[in-house]
Amino acid sequence: MEDLKKNDLIDLEITDISNDGNGVGHYNGIAVFVPAVAVGDVIECRIVKVRSSFCYGRTEKLKHPSQDRVESDCPVSKHCGGCSFRHISYEAECRAKDKFIRDSFDRIGKLSPEYMEFCGCKDTDLYRNKAQYPVADDNGKAVCGFYAKRSHRVVEYTRCRLQPVIFSEIVEFIMGYVNDRHIPAYNEISLTGLLRHIYLRRGAYSGEIMVCLVVTDLKKASVFDKLAILLKEKFSDIRTVVLNENPKNTNVILGSRMKAIVGDGTINDTMCGNNISISPLSFYQVNTHQAELLYKKAGEFAQLSHDSTLLDLYCGTGTIGLSMARQVKKLIGVEVIQAAIDNAKANAKANDITNTEFICGDAGKIAQVLYERGERPDVIIADPARKGCDRASLEYMAKMSPDRIVMISCNHTTAARDCAILAELGYTCDKVMGFDLFPRTSHVETVVLLSRK
Structure with missing residues (x-):
């Protein structure tokens, strides 16, 4: 050969x-x-x-x-690292994503669940409620767009078809202000410059917009005070403008320090009928309407009753658990980011939901604490980050012996791995269903029902 x-x-x-x-x-x-x-x-x-x-x-x-x-409808799709499937039909994309999930559970997990019909997305454009635009220095000029595939080279383009049109208008206004005033963009090689990212969020129902500027030094960021006022005057839907400081040489976009210069640093939206407060650091699904369908299916898998205790691990701002809180006796939410826990508590209060306890901490460590204090939830919902759950979290989930575990994951490979571990720990992987929350990209969401043997 x-x-x-x-x-x-x-x-x-x-x-x-x-x-x-x-x-x-x-x-x-x-x-x-x-x-x-x-x-x-x-x-x-x-x-x-x-x-x-x-x-x-x-x-x-x-x-x-x-x-x-099909012909791509985006002029930069060959270079931008965002969309992977603009050159094929959406039907073909859905078939491919469904196969990704099945292959992971068959080959990695060596599991044999019932595969339910894949849920494609009604809107394949303009569906995102969140966008993060890297800003870079190009020979003294600040440019903004999206990273090229497998690199940190910025493809200068703001009119992404996945984002609301108003995001493009806001970003272009900001970049005009930045270049008119010669505000230096961040340079990843020399580690110099001030503005690193423009980060936008918008409530799908409320229309409220958050503008977050990620800078290297808050002490030098007063140059954006006037911009915040101008943005609020020009775009009436902007509710808050926030500065986030990230001085580190890292791929992580946001730092831990915040300063709101317009508004209180949050926006409000509705998810599954609940009023939700969202801050820059809070996890919130980027496709609101499709996420509601996903959470509805998760609720069906959970089979809750008014006598149930529900444990929501990796709960973020509480959106999943709160969507089911009125069906249960008690809801316990666990999340490692304090700002998200603060949002979750505020969200429960804003919706007159009183049967909740939200705890800030690592999922595995808090699961151990809950086990040792005698908590035995009837159902556990876990929605971890792309890396999945650690072994300790899975072991204590199984030790608490819930009747059902519902896993939601944006990474089907780690979901399959984690479900295989739970199978070793006494659970059967019963049903798997794919949801496309990220049309035209290679990402896909999965919801899994596991039951105690």
Whole structure:
């Protein structure tokens, strides 16, 4: 068998799509990953990188297009790292995401759940309630947009089809102010400059907008005081303008220090009929309407009663638990970010929900505390970050012996891994359902029902 070498040209049929959105073909038994292709494409592929057991390639010529292929409706989709699927139909995207989930639970988890019908999204554009725009220095000029694929090079573009149109207008107004006043943008190489990110949030129901400017030094950020006033005058939906300080050389966008210069640093919205207060550090699903469908299904899986105790791990601002609080005797929420716990408590109070306890701390450590104080929830809901749950959290979840565990995850691979561990600890993975909260990207949400054996 002839080994592939860099710059080789080969004919390649694309037979699958990987979790990160790359197409997959095979040549003499070697997997070749190619971006921006569709299942069914036949391409002339140039090999650009060779690894021991696979290769990366790029399309030199599209010889036979797939029936799934469509023209991209975004001028920067080939360069921007946001969307992975603008070149295929949305129906094909949903099929691919459903397969991602099934493959993870079959292959990684070695589980055999019932796979429920995938829930696609009604709105594939303008659905996001949150956007984070990196700002960079380009020869003395501040530019703003989105990171290119697998890099921190900023693709200068503000009119993303996933964001509300008003976000583009706000960002362009801010960048005009910044460049008119020669406010220095952050330079990742020299670690100099002031403005790092523009971070926007908008209530899907309320329309209230939060503007958060991430800066390297709050002491130098008074240059934005006038901007905050101008923003509020021009955009009536802006409720608050916040400064966030992040002086560290890190990929993490937000730091821990905040200063509100207009409003109180929060916006309000509605989720599952509850009034919700949101701060910059609070986790809040980026697709409100689709998240409501997801939470409704999670509630159906939970099978709650008025005698139930519900434990909501990784609860964020409390949106999931509070959507079910009126169905249970007691709700306990656990979250590691204090600002989110403060929001959760305020959200419970604002909605006259009194059967709650919200605790700030690491999920695994608090799960142990709850176990040792004798808490035995009937149902546990866990919605961890992409890295999933740690072993301690899973073990104490199982020790508390709930009848059901409902897991919500934005990473099906770690969800499958964690469900496999819970299977070892005495739980059966009964049902799995995919929800597309992130159309045109490679991300997908999963909800899982596990029951005690």
